[in-house]
Amino acid sequence: MNTILGLGFILLAGLFSARLINKIKFPAVTAYLLLGIVIGPSVFKLIPNNIIGASGLISNIVLGIIAFSIGQNFSIDNFRRIGKSVIWISVLEACGAWVLVTLIFLILLKQPLYISLIFGAISSATAPAATIMVIREYRAKGNFTDTLLGVVAIDDAWCLIIFAISLAISQAISNHMLATFFLIRVFFNSILSIFGAFILGGVVAIALYYLSRYLRTQTELLIFTLGFVFLNIGIAVWLRLSVLLANMFLGAILVNINKSTFNFFDTLKTVDSPLFLLFFVLAGANLEIGILDRLGLIGLAYLIFRVVGKLIGAGLGARISGASGSIRRYLGLGLVPQAGVALGCALIAKSDFPKVGGMIFTTIIATTVVYELIGPLCTKFALQKAGEVVVEHGQNI
Amino acid sequence: MQVKEVMSKEVITVKRSTTLKQLLDIFTTFHVFPLVPVIEGDNVLVGIVSFRNLINVFQPHQSQMLKTVPFLDEEEEDIFKVEFTEEVGSLVVAEDIMEKKFVAIQEDASLEEAYKLMKLHLKEEFPVVNRAGRLLGMVGIFDIVRYIFRQKGVIK
Numbered sequence A: 001m002n003t004i005l006g007l008g009f010i011l012l013a014g015l016f017s018a019r020l021i022n023k024i025k026f027p028a029v030t031a032y033l034l035l036g037i038v039i040g041p042s043v044f045k046l047i048p049n050n051i052i053g054a055s056g057l058i059s060n061i062v063l064g065i066i067a068f069s070i071g072q073n074f075s076i077d078n079f080r081r082i083g084k085s086v087i088w089i090s091v092l093e094a095c096g097a098w099v100l101v102t103l104i105f106l107i108l109l110k111q112p113l114y115i116s117l118i119f120g121a122i123s124s125a126t127a128p129a130a131t132i133m134v135i136r137e138y139r140a141k142g143n144f145t146d147t148l149l150g151v152v153a154i155d156d157a158w159c160l161i162i163f164a165i166s167l168a169i170s171q172a173i174s175n176h177m178l179a180t181f182f183l184i185r186v187f188f189n190s191i192l193s194i195f196g197a198f199i200l201g202g203v204v205a206i207a208l209y210y211l212s213r214y215l216r217t218q219t220e221l222l223i224f225t226l227g228f229v230f231l232n233i234g235i236a237v238w239l240r241l242s243v244l245l246a247n248m249f250l251g252a253i254l255v256n257i258n259k260s261t262f263n264f265f266d267t268l269k270t271v272d273s274p275l276f277l278l279f280f281v282l283a284g285a286n287l288e289i290g291i292l293d294r295l296g297l298i299g300l301a302y303l304i305f306r307v308v309g310k311l312i313g314a315g316l317g318a319r320i321s322g323a324s325g326s327i328r329r330y331l332g333l334g335l336v337p338q339a340g341v342a343l344g345c346a347l348i349a350k351s352d353f354p355k356v357g358g359m360i361f362t363t364i365i366a367t368t369v370v371y372e373l374i375g376p377l378c379t380k381f382a383l384q385k386a387g388e389v390v391v392e393h394g395q396n397i
Numbered sequence B: 001m002q003v004k005e006v007m008s009k010e011v012i013t014v015k016r017s018t019t020l021k022q023l024l025d026i027f028t029t030f031h032v033f034p035l036v037p038v039i040e041g042d043n044v045l046v047g048i049v050s051f052r053n054l055i056n057v058f059q060p061h062q063s064q065m066l067k068t069v070p071f072l073d074e075e076e077e078d079i080f081k082v083e084f085t086e087e088v089g090s091l092v093v094a095e096d097i098m099e100k101k102f103v104a105i106q107e108d109a110s111l112e113e114a115y116k117l118m119k120l121h122l123k124e125e126f127p128v129v130n131r132a133g134r135l136l137g138m139v140g141i142f143d144i145v146r147y148i149f150r151q152k153g154v155i156k
Helices: A003-022 A028-039 A049-053 A055-074 A076-108 A113-123 A128-137 A143-175 A182-214 A218-238 A243-257 A259-285 A296-320 A325-335 A340-352 A354-385 B020-026 B051-058 B064-068 B111-121 B141-151
Strands: B036-040 B044-049 B125-129 B135-140
Touching (some): A003 A028, A003 A259, A028 A128, A028 A259, A055 A076, A055 B064, A076 A113, A076 A143, A113 A143, A113 A340, A113 A354, A128 A143, A128 A354, A143 A182, A143 A340, A143 B064, A182 A218, A182 A243, A182 A259, A218 A243, A218 A259, A243 A259, A243 A340, A259 A340, A325 A354, B044 B125, B111 B141, B135 B141
Antiparallel strands (some): B036 B044, B125 B135
16 A cells, blocks of 8 residues: 555544444544554554654654643633642642652562653543543533543643653663763753753744734644744754653743734644544554563553552542542542553653663553543543433433 | 724623623624624623634533643534523523633724734634723724725725
């Protein structure tokens, strides 16, 4: 199959499989991922190698766009609106998973620190698509639902920050294992990667804002925004800064410069969906089925302790912020699914640490499939326990 | 020519607390639902409601915050089959459905600038405000076209 035929096939097959899986109430993301596994090299080998080879490129672009879009959350207005419960719960559930998974991998599974840190950081991500689908299906409403929506909306922003910090530390550890002044180097490299990303995002945001006055049409706006996002990703890659943070800062600084900058974010939405589809199918295709049976313990530990970490963190956050009993007990169960951001981070880890990357990525893909399948059930259980399910099987209760 | 010279000054506005029922009643005789400015206090513009926002009533979880969430499936709500009760008319208020992020144009902006912004944002109408953010009127693409026709002598 030639490359273009392959692309056409992936897009159309993705569209139809999403429609199909929608009938049994799973999000499109799950369909793309399963499709990728099925048509990928591990099973039917229907995806041309050229396209598989472009996985790194596509994921960098997609993650850059996502990080840019997530940056919008950091407007002063938004923080005022979402309230202290959501902030406490989201920060602590993300950190809870990060710390617990890292410690379990390091101490119990005896993995090296840099691998443990990467797993820990990826575990902080949550995929809201499945959760929101359940909320919509059961027409859930109330305080619990509002808090859950707030948490899943902001959660990925914390994940990106956690991942960027962990990646910087992991890179420094694995590069300078034998160097003198080890700790100082680790610290210096991490600060450089994060602070540099902040400066880059800031400079590009200001340039983008001032040059945007010369735009005349919607088409120009789209090309201009995409151009600047690519420029920012490219410079970050070139200077070895954090791509995720550079783009998140670009979005965050832009949204605070002027209220009318929402246009830059909205315009990208017109082109992002085929890219996202491709990203998930390729993520599925990158699964190495051969490694799966060797992952048993690692996969199981990740599956269990990520959720435990989130439950503890969310409960603690709810307690500190004085949220209700049902939020304290059950909110963590709405945060089980993981997908795009976790897979993207795993792809970055795969390209940055080629020796262990395959193992990390395959673990994340396999656990993602499990989480996407059980996540909706957990969310439904949590909503029922909180007493906020309005419609059950099409009936009012 | 500045925007304030061609804008419509007689604008029907609503408040944050205007209910959905009142909104629909006010515009029941209109041909299409217009762009309605939401104001508070001393005419300060805080939001706008368009017919798109009326559809938000059918999609309660399509909040502003979720716009930044990646990989979300678009909700396909069949508006012909949706069920809600009469009380929605008085429970939903303008503040719940209004757009808080919107483009407003300054009163002293030129017509060329207004037209450029309309093309850039794919909009046919903008609220006009002064430096303090107070609503002064509305300017639409038709106001600009009419001005050009008048200038060429087609209409007096």
